[in-house]
Amino acid sequence: MPAAASVHPLSPPELVVAGEPEDERVWVPQAPNVWFRPLLLNTVQGQWCNLLRVRQSGVLSRHIHPAPVHGFVLRGSWRYLEHDWVARAGYYVFEPPGETHTLVVDADGEEMVTFFNISGAMIYVDEAGAIVGRDDVFTKIDMCRRHYEACGLGADYVMRFVR
Numbered sequence: 001m002p003a004a005a006s007v008h009p010l011s012p013p014e015l016v017v018a019g020e021p022e023d024e025r026v027w028v029p030q031a032p033n034v035w036f037r038p039l040l041l042n043t044v045q046g047q048w049c050n051l052l053r054v055r056q057s058g059v060l061s062r063h064i065h066p067a068p069v070h071g072f073v074l075r076g077s078w079r080y081l082e083h084d085w086v087a088r089a090g091y092y093v094f095e096p097p098g099e100t101h102t103l104v105v106d107a108d109g110e111e112m113v114t115f116f117n118i119s120g121a122m123i124y125v126d127e128a129g130a131i132v133g134r135d136d137v138f139t140k141i142d143m144c145r146r147h148y149e150a151c152g153l154g155a156d157y158v159m160r161f162v163r
Helices: 135-153 154-163
Strands: 028-033 035-042 048-052 056-062 069-075 075-078 085-086 092-095 098-103 114-118 121-126 131-136
Touching: 028 092, 035 135, 035 154, 048 131, 056 069, 069 131, 075 114, 131 135
Parallel strands: none
Antiparallel strands: 028 035, 035 048, 048 114, 056 098, 056 121, 069 092, 069 114, 075 085, 075 098, 121 131
């Protein structure tokens, strides 16, 4: 039997989450045909990790991040209008802070699922660069809370992902 781990009493509990849940209600609608599945909602560092799922082609959003973003494509593919590469299953993507980009899922018929680790915020901008909205760990928690309450899981269901 392994020895018990030594953890500081003020440390939050570890978090172990199945990536793709059996219960479809865990996926939180973000936009038409776009959902996210929270894995970690880190209120101390302003970070969130999630799976982003897209089931129909189209432009998702033009946005900018003030901090780095890491992504790993699990299924399907996506790209940014501002670049000439396509992120496909098995690709890792590092997004440097400060770059404005427009996420697009092309019509290849396959569902896209990507793991994202985001710190800070997602700041949505229009074509002129004017800010039209934002998301951060707290807006993500609020979205989850509303969805989980409405679908019967209960508003506090989100707390299993909060650290």
